[in-house]
Amino acid sequence: MENLKYLSSKQALFDLAVFRQWYQESLNLKRNRTGAENAWFVFGVSYSGALSAWFRLKFPHLTCGSLASSAVVLAVYNYTDYDKQVGESAGPECKAVLQEITELVDRSLETNKKELKKQFGAAELDIDGDFFYFLADAAVVAFQYGHPDALCTPLVDTKKAGMDLVAAYAKYVKEYFVGTFGVSVETYNQKHLKNTAVNEGSSDRLWWFQVCTEVAYFQVAPSNDTVRSSKIDTIPLRSLQECLWRRHLPRG
Incomplete structure (x- = not known):
């Protein structure tokens, strides 16, 4: 149960950033190159759409753009x-x-x-x-x-x-x-x-x-x-x- 404190959009964004860096370094190692940066574009739908928009805002240096489809970026309590x-x-x-x-x-x-x-x-x-x-x-x-x-x-x-x-x-x-x-x-x-x-x-x-x-x-x-x-x-x-x-x- 103590792990639920990590279940948040903020934590997800930082997890994605770490993954992005790790995978980029893995590509560079595989292709025998140093310091290269591929263009990364993030996209998602609904909750993942919100994450893609927030990722672009939070880490603009890690992505060239994002597509946020039906993104839940505005929390509504009573969603009538x-x-x-x-x-x-x-x-x-x-x-x-x-x-x-x-x-x-x-x-x-x-x-x-x-x-x-x-x-x-x-x-x-x-x-x-x-x-x-x-x-x-x-x-x-x-x-x-x-x-x-x-x-x-x-x-x-x-x-x-x-x-x-x-x-x-x-x-x-x-x-x-x-x-x-x-x-x-x-x-x-x-x-x-x-x-x-x-x-x-x-x-x-x-x-x-x-x-x-x-x-x-x-x-x-x-x-x-x-x-x-x-x-x-x-x-x-x-x-x-x-x-x-x-x-x-x-x-x-």
């Missing part, structure tokens, strides 16, 4: 615009269906919680906030990674046919989000994230640690016209912070 963009990307028809599913799930969770979570293959998510976040992310990936039809087409067709929307969404979640996209339900389980044992699932905690300590971008529901459940606010996310920050953030 994320959900708004999901609604815009979905379009009016699909957005309305997703909102209806959210309402149905919210109501069903109050009366049939155990069976509902089982229907989505997420029975292990005892904490409702974890379950809500899991369902919200399931819809998001279809738009963020360029496959809106995988989500919208079956849901809109189900709506037009007057069939069970929750069942249709559960099918999408299990077959596409978990099956095709490869997401593990366990990564949304705070109980799993509290496990400090080193094993193949240990890396699940690392990004959440940086989210809680540095990056933010908590994808909470906007105050109105939300696609995700309005119950996704900073309250369950504070619980996650409690899990990762206060329990595991090294002092000093």
Whole structure:
């Protein structure tokens, strides 16, 4: 656990600088030359995009330029615009269906919680906030990674046919989000994230640690016209912070 103090963007930048110098020296040694400097260009997407921009600013003498695509350079605590963009990307028809599913799930969770979570293959998510976040992310990936039809087409067709929307969404979640996209339900389980044992699932905690300590971008529901459940606010996310920050953030 003491090594988590090294998990920061600042440390990553210095690690990259050291690697850059080491590899340049290795190239020079391999090619039997001294003091030569190749042109280095850094690039990345999302978090690595931010690192590429910051690397250029921090070490301008080590790189000739950078490409920061969709870079998370501005930390936003309550990132409600994320959900708004999901609604815009979905379009009016699909957005309305997703909102209806959210309402149905919210109501069903109050009366049939155990069976509902089982229907989505997420029975292990005892904490409702974890379950809500899991369902919200399931819809998001279809738009963020360029496959809106995988989500919208079956849901809109189900709506037009007057069939069970929750069942249709559960099918999408299990077959596409978990099956095709490869997401593990366990990564949304705070109980799993509290496990400090080193094993193949240990890396699940690392990004959440940086989210809680540095990056933010908590994808909470906007105050109105939300696609995700309005119950996704900073309250369950504070619980996650409690899990990762206060329990595991090294002092000093």
